Amino acid sequence: MTAHPRRQWTPPSGQRPRSPPGGDVNTIPWIPAPARPIVFKNASVVDVAGNTVHKGRTVVLENGVFSAVSRGAGDLVPDARVIDLEGLYLCPGLVDCHVHINMSDGRPSSGYTDPHLRATYTLKAMLARGFTTVRDVGGATYAQAQAVKQWLTPGPRLFQGGNIYRRARRPAVARGARRVALLRAGAGDGADHVKICTSGGVSSPTDALESVQFSPAEIRAITSTVADMQGTLVTSHAYTVPAIRRAVENGVRGIEHGNLLDRDTAKLLASTGTFLTPTLMISTAKGRAPWNETLPDYMREKNAKVRDAGRRAIQIAEEEGVTVCYGTDLTMGMGYLQSEEFTQRAQLLPSHRVLAHATINAAKLLDDDKIGVIAPGAYADCLVLPANPLEDVRVLDVGDDGRHGGIWGVVRDGRIVVARGEFAELVEEVGGLDVVLGIQEAA
Numbered sequence: 001m002t003a004h005p006r007r008q009w010t011p012p013s014g015q016r017p018r019s020p021p022g023g024d025v026n027t028i029p030w031i032p033a034p035a036r037p038i039v040f041k042n043a044s045v046v047d048v049a050g051n052t053v054h055k056g057r058t059v060v061l062e063n064g065v066f067s068a069v070s071r072g073a074g075d076l077v078p079d080a081r082v083i084d085l086e087g088l089y090l091c092p093g094l095v096d097c098h099v100h101i102n103m104s105d106g107r108p109s110s111g112y113t114d115p116h117l118r119a120t121y122t123l124k125a126m127l128a129r130g131f132t133t134v135r136d137v138g139g140a141t142y143a144q145a146q147a148v149k150q151w152l153t154p155g156p157r158l159f160q161g162g163n164i165y166r167r168a169r170r171p172a173v174a175r176g177a178r179r180v181a182l183l184r185a186g187a188g189d190g191a192d193h194v195k196i197c198t199s200g201g202v203s204s205p206t207d208a209l210e211s212v213q214f215s216p217a218e219i220r221a222i223t224s225t226v227a228d229m230q231g232t233l234v235t236s237h238a239y240t241v242p243a244i245r246r247a248v249e250n251g252v253r254g255i256e257h258g259n260l261l262d263r264d265t266a267k268l269l270a271s272t273g274t275f276l277t278p279t280l281m282i283s284t285a286k287g288r289a290p291w292n293e294t295l296p297d298y299m300r301e302k303n304a305k306v307r308d309a310g311r312r313a314i315q316i317a318e319e320e321g322v323t324v325c326y327g328t329d330l331t332m333g334m335g336y337l338q339s340e341e342f343t344q345r346a347q348l349l350p351s352h353r354v355l356a357h358a359t360i361n362a363a364k365l366l367d368d369d370k371i372g373v374i375a376p377g378a379y380a381d382c383l384v385l386p387a388n389p390l391e392d393v394r395v396l397d398v399g400d401d402g403r404h405g406g407i408w409g410v411v412r413d414g415r416i417v418v419a420r421g422e423f424a425e426l427v428e429e430v431g432g433l434d435v436v437l438g439i440q441e442a443a
C-alpha cells in the first residue's frame with residue numbers, strides 16, 4: 001500500500017518560539033474580531049418614543065453601534081454586508097429589568113450545576129428571545145457582566161447589583177453598620193445598582209408579605225452611602241403600600257414588583273421620579289399548572305394575594321404617569337416564560353405602552369440613552385420582525401409553538417445571533433450568523 005501524499009506530516013524545522021495569541025501577553029484570546037458592518041436597506045424602523053414607524057430607512061451598524069439611519073440609499077460602507085429587509089420591521093432590542101440569571105433555568109431537584117455555568121444557558125436563551133439587555137436584581141456579578149461584554153458567553157448586556165441586602169437577624173446597630181460595609185464592598189465590585197427588600201416575599205416561609213423591613217434610618221444610611229459613593233439607583237423589593245412608602249420616603253428610587261400599589265402611592269412614585277418594575281409573569285405562572293402544584297400552601301396563598309392586585313397596579317401606575325419597566329422575576333425553571341410578560345401586559349395596556357416598558361423606560365431606569373432606540377450612536381442592538389410591535393406587542397412573545405413567535409432576527413453589538421423565517425435566507429446570502437448560540441430552539 002502506498003502512502004497518501006496528503007497525509008504526510010513534516011516535523012517543524014525552525015527553533016522560533018511561538019508567540020501568544022494576538023502577539024501580546026495581555027491579549028484576551030476569546031474577544032472576537034470586530035464584526036463586518038451591516039447595512040439594512042428598506043427597513044421599517046420602530047420609533048418607540050414617537051409611537052410611529054419610519055419606513056424605507058437605511059440603517060448602518062458599525063463597530064457595535066448604529067452609525068447612520070437615513071432615508072433612501074445612504075452612503076456606501078466599505079466591506080459591509082448589505083441586507084434588503086423589504087419592509088420588515090427593525091425594532092430596538094428588548095430589556096428585561098428584573099431577572100435572576102443564576103436561578104432562572106433548571107431546578108435543584110433536577111441536579112445541581114455551578115450557578116455561573118448554568119447561567120451561560122440562561123443568557124443565551126434570553127438573547128434568543130430578543131432580550132439584548134437584562135438587569136439582574138440578585139445574584140449576578142460584575143465578572144459575569146464582563147464575560148458577556150467580552151462575548152466569552154453570548155448573552156444580553158448585563159446590569160447587575162451583586163447580592164441583595166435583606167433584613168438580618170442581628171441587633172439593629174450592628175445591622176446598620178454591617179450593611180453599609182457590605183454596600184461599600186458591593187459598590188467597589190462595580191455594582192450598577194443596590195437592591196434591598198422592604199417587604200416580605202412570596203417565596204419566603206418566614207416573612208409575612210405585610211412585614212415592613214428596614215427602619216427609616218437604616219434605609220437612609222444605605223441611600224446616602226450610595227449617593228456619596230457613586231450615585232447609582234437603590235431599588236427595593238416591595239409589595240405593599242407601607243413597604244413602598246417606607247422605601248421611597250427614605251431615598252429609594254426603584255420599586256420591584258409593587259403589586260399592592262394604590263393610587264395615592266402611584267402619585268408618590270410619579271412625583272419623586274421613582275421607577276416601577278412590575279413582574280406579572282412570576283405570579284401568573286405560580287397560579288396555574290404545572291407550577292401551582294409545586295408550591296407549598298403558604299406560598300399559594302401569598303401568591304393569590306399579589307397576582308390579581310399586580311394587574312390592577314400596573315394600570316394605576318400607567319394612569320398616574322409612573323415610569324413603568326418590563327420585569328419577569330422567573331426562577332426555578334420558569335425562564336422559558338420570559339416573553340409571555342408581553343402578552344400579559346397587552347391584556348391590560350395598549351401595545352405601544354408595553355413596548356416602552358421594555359425599551360425607552362428601561363433605558364431611563366438604567367440611565368443609558370444608548371439602549372432602547374435605533375439612532376446614530378446607540379448600541380447596535382435590534383430585532384427583525386414581520387409585524388409592527390407598536391400595534392400588537394404579542395409579536396414579541398415566543399408563544400407555545402416553540403418557534404419564537406415573530407422574532408425573526410436578533411442583533412447585539414452589531415453581531416447577528418439569531419436568524420429565522422425569511423430573515424434566515426437573507427442572512428445566509430451574506431455569509432450567515434456572526435455567533436451561533438448552540439441551544440435548542442424550543443423554549
Ligand SMILES: [Zn+2]
Nearest residue numbers: 098137138329
Ligand atoms: Zn426577584
